[in-house]
Amino acid sequence: MSRTTPPRPEQVERLFPELAGFRGTATRLHPRPGTPSVRDGSVGGPLLWPADEPWPMCTERHRRRYGDRVADVRLRRRILAEAWSRAPEPGRQPGPTEEEGDVLRSLKRGRHAPWLQDTDPIPMLAVAQLFREDVPDLAGPADHDVLQVLWCPFDSHAGRHEPKVELRWRRSAEVGAVLEEQPEPEVVGAEGYVPERCVLHPEQVVEYQDLGLLPEDLRERIHSWEGDEDDIDESSVLYETDLSIAPGWKAGGFASWHATDPAPVVCDCGQAMDLLLTVASSEWNNGCRSWIPLEDRPIADTMDANIPTQVTVGRWGDMNVFICRTDPAHSHRLVFQG
Ligand SMILES: [Zn+2]
Ligand SMILES: [Zn+2]
Known part of the structure; x- marks a missing residue:
């Protein structure tokens, strides 16, 4: 069975056309127990x-x-x-x-x-x-x-x-x-370092750069579009949780800097580093339910459905593996987001 990310609840480039310059793709891996x-x-x-x-x-x-x-x-x-x-x-x-x-x-x-x-x-x-x-x-x-x-x-x-x-x-x-x-x-x-044996269901999705790495004026306009913080509830569509970066295990795309201030990841050789792989402690939680694949919706709330690999990294967060853009043989870098 393949996995299908539902369309995003807003077409964010229609609201903010300049986001086209901060668009990328990632491949969600959708690991599920198998042989x-x-x-x-x-x-x-x-x-x-x-x-x-x-x-x-x-x-x-x-x-x-x-x-x-x-x-x-x-x-x-x-x-x-x-x-x-x-x-x-x-x-x-x-x-x-x-x-x-x-x-x-x-x-x-x-x-x-x-x-x-x-x-x-x-x-x-x-x-x-x-x-x-x-x-x-x-x-x-x-x-x-x-x-x-x-x-x-x-x-x-x-x-x-x-x-x-x-x-x-x-x-x-x-x-x-x-x-x-x-x-x-x-x-x-x-225990969280023992992955369950899983097959993959790769799916390419569109992502947009982490909010913290967008130009300040754009960031502020996105904030005011999201509305007053006091009015935000579960039904609110937010850039960070619904429109920018896919949760779960993935290859490529943008790293989510939800736990620390974003920082450029630079190789010892001076070159920028690219996100190779994100290892995630869960594929969805209450904060990012819009990303739950259509095929998983019927079982989304059953026990452990959102943690198919049983892997836990950092404090129930993500482990991002970066590699050098010019020479992948240079040492990789790990960035944890809790
Ligand atoms: Zn060791
Ligand atoms: Zn390098």
């Missing part, structure tokens, strides 16, 4: 990884003994999904049975990998695989048709409170034998 193959775009793997190529490991110094077992995270999700999808029975509480509750309570965070020293190599987790032919807004080297994204699922890298992200560009035609068993760490620092 992708190594030849498919996916969130949560499996990756088209050459059998003879070493899997990326993290050796940065940080604690890696303590956290959630990856196996426990998956078991907990399976139990909860099953429990809440059961038809309610008269006389019984909805949700997990007592027996399931016992299992859930046993899945605790802890020192589950006591043998690991703070710099022992641990395998990184597959986060996403994107094929250029499916994702028209994918930045990066045009002669590579696959992007693979992995991360080390602990919040302590490069002196910052964030995971370590690894990008690999590949030519799919050059991959012969594929690695069959993909390594995984035993333990993750946070």
Whole structure:
């Protein structure tokens, strides 16, 4: 099933023609639980990884003994999904049975990998695989048709409170034998770093630059068009939430600066950086319901429908990955928006 973003509630360029100069496109990925193959775009793997190529490991110094077992995270999700999808029975509480509750309570965070020293190599987790032919807004080297994204699922890298992200560009035609068993760490620092295995439903949409990066006079006219702040309610159409930047996982387009002041993202080489990928903690919430795909509307309010990947980044926000415009081999940059 494809996914279709409904038309925006206002044609914003009719109201503000100069926004044409701040228009761009992004490809919403619409990840949904499924069983992708190594030849498919996916969130949560499996990756088209050459059998003879070493899997990326993290050796940065940080604690890696303590956290959630990856196996426990998956078991907990399976139990909860099953429990809440059961038809309610008269006389019984909805949700997990007592027996399931016992299992859930046993899945605790802890020192589950006591043998690991703070710099022992641990395998990184597959986060996403994107094929250029499916994702028209994918930045990066045009002669590579696959992007693979992995991360080390602990919040302590490069002196910052964030995971370590690894990008690999590949030519799919050059991959012969594929690695069959993909390594995984035993333990993750946070449950939200374990993506559910998802297939993608890429959809290209039009976006407009973040409000904070528009010229001041235009920004002010948009504000006065939106109306008095005291009169804004759920039915109000707002530039930031309805007309400018698509929520959820996406490739390309504009970054949303809803949590911090917008800042130009510049590479160490001095060149501007482009938004490669947005990893999002939810595809919709009450603030951006106009972006809910038509196909998802009937189930939009059922449990976890808006968090198909089960990934959480930052404080329930977005992780934006930027790459250098002139040389994608230069170090990428992460920007978190809570
Ligand atoms: Zn690490
Ligand atoms: Zn650069």
